[in-house]
Amino acid sequence: MEVTARQTSNTAGSAARILDVAERLVQVRGFNGFSYADVAAELGVTKASLHYHYPGKAELGEALIKRYAARFAEALRAIDAEGSDVPAKLAAYAGLYAGVLREQRMCLCGMLAADYETLPAPMRTAVVRFFDENGVWLERVLEQGASEGTLHYEGSSRDAAQMIISTLEGAMLVARPYGDPERFQAAAARLLATLVASSQDGAPPASQ
Amino acid sequence: MEVTARQTSNTAGSAARILDVAERLVQVRGFNGFSYADVAAELGVTKASLHYHYPGKAELGEALIKRYAARFAEALRAIDAEGSDVPAKLAAYAGLYAGVLREQRMCLCGMLAADYETLPAPMRTAVVRFFDENGVWLERVLEQGASEGTLHYEGSSRDAAQMIISTLEGAMLVARPYGDPERFQAAAARLLATLVASSQDGAPPASQ
């Protein structure tokens, strides 16, 4: 249920260690805010060694998103496997973001969304896919909640899912300059509160 | 009520035209995604001429935020001056963001929030101030709405204001990779719907 890399051990493959460092640098400084030289210096190897594992920044970026998305997908499967109720699933989902922010990082794909216009095409595709996959998972959870009666929201579950992603990404984005994870927590809690049925009147369940 | 620069006329001061171009480049590509050379090429002048007006990228960045924040503050005053009801004020506030996104741009300060760790100190301060000023305005509007009974929300108006900023910034951030302003509109509409009193039961008004 942890989405941030538990720093791959020293003995782990170089390729993975390169991803660890590059991932953190992108999450903190953005894709245009770090260089091969930064990664090489931190690992105590040469830039050329990085190029051996990842021919260029574009390929490194793709590998970064791919691994991050896989880790995220695994975390979502873990949430499903716990068999908690729908509100708890949503809270766990928000907790994924909180875990990233706790390490003073932005969501990798949120950061890359900001850098989107400067990204090579394969990275763009991968970023959008990440948001789509999150959307699909959330949609499913929202629909379950609506049919169970544990959630209440208006409009399509698709729109509601997109709203959740937007709010959590935005809360991370804005909380970081304040260095205040509480700011994120408050937004996340408020978001969940608007969805759980207990705080609602007898309005009709979600259409679509 | 327009927050994006109406492209300063050709005869306008060079300093302002530099800001126009740099502003767009930052909103589209990020602070680390453009160079003095980009701005100079687009204006048909030399890089050295840019340095005459803005000694360095740090000073240019400061001027960018200062002008953007002033324009935003003016737009907020314009909303106040219209004397609309509170829900309309919030809708107009969201419309400010929608106008920026319509030009395929990210909010300047939202973009700079992503670049935050790489920014010089004076720019950091100015970015945070921008969010603070927005927060103060929203807080005031929210409190007015709560006392009038036109709005309903739980928790402090401060938290609610921060939530609004986060959601709108996040919706812009995520909508841009999809090239789909509708995605933003849906999130904004849903956000406002959770605040206006009509969709609520008889829960107590906001505390604090």
Added chain:
DNA sequence: ATTCTTACTTACTAGTAGGTAAGTTGTCAA
């Protein structure tokens, strides 16, 4: 008429970016 000021340009700098070619070292399999 001359000096000052504004708004530049030309020509340059040092440093960094991403990237490559060719060689080195260690491991293992035939």
Added chain:
DNA sequence: TTGACAACTTACCTACTAGTAAGTAAGAAT
């Protein structure tokens, strides 16, 4: 024991980065 491969390093390249120094042309002020 050789030779193939993986995982590098050394040494380099070109393009671009922000930034500067010195000069210039046009107008305003004295």
